[in-house]
Amino acid sequence: MLGIILFISAIYFYPFDNYSYSSLATTYNSSEINRSFVTLQDNETGHLKGWNPDGKISQFAITDQNIKNDSVLTSVVNTVPFSGLKLGLGSDVSLAEASKGELFIIPYGWSQSSISILDELSNTLSPINMTVDSDYRPTVTKLDSLNVLLCCENSNILVINLPTLTITDKIYIGHNDFNQLYGPYSNMFYFTDWTTSGIKELNITSNTISETIFTGYRPIEVGYEYPHTLYVLNSYYESGTNGTITVINDTAYWDKNQIMIGNTPSDMIVDNSNHRIYVANEGSPYAFKPNGTVSIVDTEAEKVIDTVKVGIGPIRIIQSISPDGHTNLVYVLNQEGTISVINGTSNEVITTIKLSQHTPYYMELNQDTNTLYAVDDDGISVVNATSFNMIKTIPLKFVKELLISDMNKIYATYTNIDDNHWMNFVSIIDGLTNSLVPTNLVTCGLSSIVDSEYFWLKCSGPPSENAKLNYAIEGQ
Numbered sequence: 001m002l003g004i005i006l007f008i009s010a011i012y013f014y015p016f017d018n019y020s021y022s023s024l025a026t027t028y029n030s031s032e033i034n035r036s037f038v039t040l041q042d043n044e045t046g047h048l049k050g051w052n053p054d055g056k057i058s059q060f061a062i063t064d065q066n067i068k069n070d071s072v073l074t075s076v077v078n079t080v081p082f083s084g085l086k087l088g089l090g091s092d093v094s095l096a097e098a099s100k101g102e103l104f105i106i107p108y109g110w111s112q113s114s115i116s117i118l119d120e121l122s123n124t125l126s127p128i129n130m131t132v133d134s135d136y137r138p139t140v141t142k143l144d145s146l147n148v149l150l151c152c153e154n155s156n157i158l159v160i161n162l163p164t165l166t167i168t169d170k171i172y173i174g175h176n177d178f179n180q181l182y183g184p185y186s187n188m189f190y191f192t193d194w195t196t197s198g199i200k201e202l203n204i205t206s207n208t209i210s211e212t213i214f215t216g217y218r219p220i221e222v223g224y225e226y227p228h229t230l231y232v233l234n235s236y237y238e239s240g241t242n243g244t245i246t247v248i249n250d251t252a253y254w255d256k257n258q259i260m261i262g263n264t265p266s267d268m269i270v271d272n273s274n275h276r277i278y279v280a281n282e283g284s285p286y287a288f289k290p291n292g293t294v295s296i297v298d299t300e301a302e303k304v305i306d307t308v309k310v311g312i313g314p315i316r317i318i319q320s321i322s323p324d325g326h327t328n329l330v331y332v333l334n335q336e337g338t339i340s341v342i343n344g345t346s347n348e349v350i351t352t353i354k355l356s357q358h359t360p361y362y363m364e365l366n367q368d369t370n371t372l373y374a375v376d377d378d379g380i381s382v383v384n385a386t387s388f389n390m391i392k393t394i395p396l397k398f399v400k401e402l403l404i405s406d407m408n409k410i411y412a413t414y415t416n417i418d419d420n421h422w423m424n425f426v427s428i429i430d431g432l433t434n435s436l437v438p439t440n441l442v443t444c445g446l447s448s449i450v451d452s453e454y455f456w457l458k459c460s461g462p463p464s465e466n467a468k469l470n471y472a473i474e475g476q
Contacts, residue, residue: 096140182222192219215246223270261295280314310340333363
């Protein structure tokens with residue numbers, strides 16, 4: 001039986017290199033269709049570059065089956081909205097804005113993977129010659145104008161030089177699970193260590209690690225108040241038990257104090273201007289303490305001065321202070337599907353915002369536009385943080401991470417099923433319009449072959465004005 005093999009290839013031009021991409025297709029009904037290649041060419045400049053109609057998934061009709069000559073595909077049958085960067089099977093990904101305009105995309109979870117950099121102006125992606133081997137989500141922290149710290153890779157903190165994009169040092173921190181650096185405070189960084197019930201200090205002058213400073217069981221966060229005071233939030237033994245804040249003078253570790261707070265603390269913010277600490281206490285239905293509270297601590301008196309009842313299950317707390325200091329609001333995300341808004345002057349809940357989600361688990365505040373983004377498995381709720389009104393819901397499912405960049409873009413990593421596999425994606429949201437940004441990222445590939453007459457080509461980004469799409473059919 002004469003078989004027909006349809007070949008589609010995608011070739012791109014980028015300032016840094018040329019790339020090609022091909023994808024094996026699933027065979028439908030007809031066993032003679034095996035794989036595909038498409039050529040995308042800009043006839044005006046002669047450059048090969050990514051192209052697709054309107055940043056969407058498009059169904060093309062096969063118009064010619066000449067086995068010797070390429071043919072232009074002009075018939076677009078249908079389109080489906082799509083905007084995202086597909087990141088492959090297996091590993092999860094972490095996002096970090098290493099410098100303004102450059103976003104690090106860092107795979108982790110299964111094996112060594114190469115870091116990529118996303119140019120935030122052009123939305124082009126380039127891999128760099130740097131791999132990370134980490135089972136846990138790595139984070140990037142700015143060290144100075146030229147260097148960042150990546151925590152952690154195989155029990156090491158990596159010092160990365162941005163101009164050369166090379167690893168200039170590895171600081172060994174031990175065989176414990178870390179992923180977050182706090183600081184710099186007085187030229188020091190700190191990270192929590194559950195195995196020793198305390199925190200460790202990174203001296204960035206000598207790149208050395210101190211011995212553990214005991215704080216309390218399960219330390220989860222570190223804050224700082226100028227000039228010499230550290231605050232360590234300890235969640236303590238288990239869900240339903242009261243937590244503490246350890247107060248440490250960072251010039252004399254023996255000068256410590258413990259402040260008792262609410263049960264099952266989950267998040268903390270330190271307000272240096274008003275000498276306050278706000279702690280979200282999640283509570284626990286298993287310990288018959290389901291109602292959430294916020295503990296408000298006076299850092300000068302080192303004691304709790306108020307406890308505010310919020311929604312059930314508060315897990316994220318964010319503060320917004322206007323430049324003139326007149327507006328001081330604290331936003332508390334509750335797992336019951338609400339945001340409690342606390343007046344930071346009166347310590348009263350002034351309103352409760354009902355979200356479209358049922359069980360939100362993360363929230364960020366865009367300070368430039370005063371907009372809140374709350375995440376659950378069904379999407380992202382966008383809320384005006386001044387009027388407290390819902391703006392819209394962005395339907396990105398299973399979002400894992402949300403990053404608001406200095407370029408007023410919001411990057412969301414999420415997981416979805418693609419070709420019967422779980423795949424990782426990154427989508428870009430415009431911070432001004434709160435709409436998904438069509439991109440020209442490296443995401444062009446065959447989605448499926450319907451039959452011998454139609455196929456789906458999935459890309460992202462606007463079409464080149466004078467581009468043409470060629471395909472080739474070969475027979476046996």
